[in-house]
Amino acid sequence: MKKKPRAKIRDFFLSFGKAQVSAFLGGLFDFGVYTFGIQILNITPYLSNIMSGSLGAVLNFTINRYWTFDKTDAPISQQLAKFVVVVIGSIFLKSTGIFFLVDHLSANAYYSKIIVEILVSLGFNFLMQKYWVFNK
Helix, strand or coil: CCCCHHHHHHHHHHHHHHHHHHHHHHHHHHHHHHHHHHHHHCCHHHHHHHHHHHHHHHHHHHHHHHHHHHCCCCCHHHHHHHHHHHHHHHHHHHHHHHHHHHHHHCEEEEEEEHHHHHHHHHHHHHHHHHHHHHHC
C-alpha cells in the first residue's frame, strides 16, 4: 500500500527532526573530542576532526539504527558498510572545509568546525543516511 503524500511529508520531517537530535548528541560528543585533540593532544584541527568524527560516528550509527530511522530489520553488516562509506565522505568533506577555512582564510578553528558541521550534516549526512544507509 502506497503512503499518501501527506504521510510521506510527515514521515520525512519526523525522521529529519530525530536525525537532528541524533546529530546534536553526536555533535556534542564530537566537539568534545575535537577540543580534547587540539588542546590536550596538540594535534591540528583537521586531524583532530578525523579522530572526533570517527568516534562520533559510532554513537551516531547506534542512535540512527535503533531510534532515528528504527531500521533494525536489515542486516547490521549491510548498514554498517554503507554507513562507513558515508562517514568517510563526511569526514573528508568536513576536514577539507576546516582545512580551507582555518589554513587559507585564517578562520577560528572552533567556528570553522561548527559551520562545516552544519553544512555537511544537513546537506550530505542526513540525505545519505535516510535514502541509502537506513532506506525504509
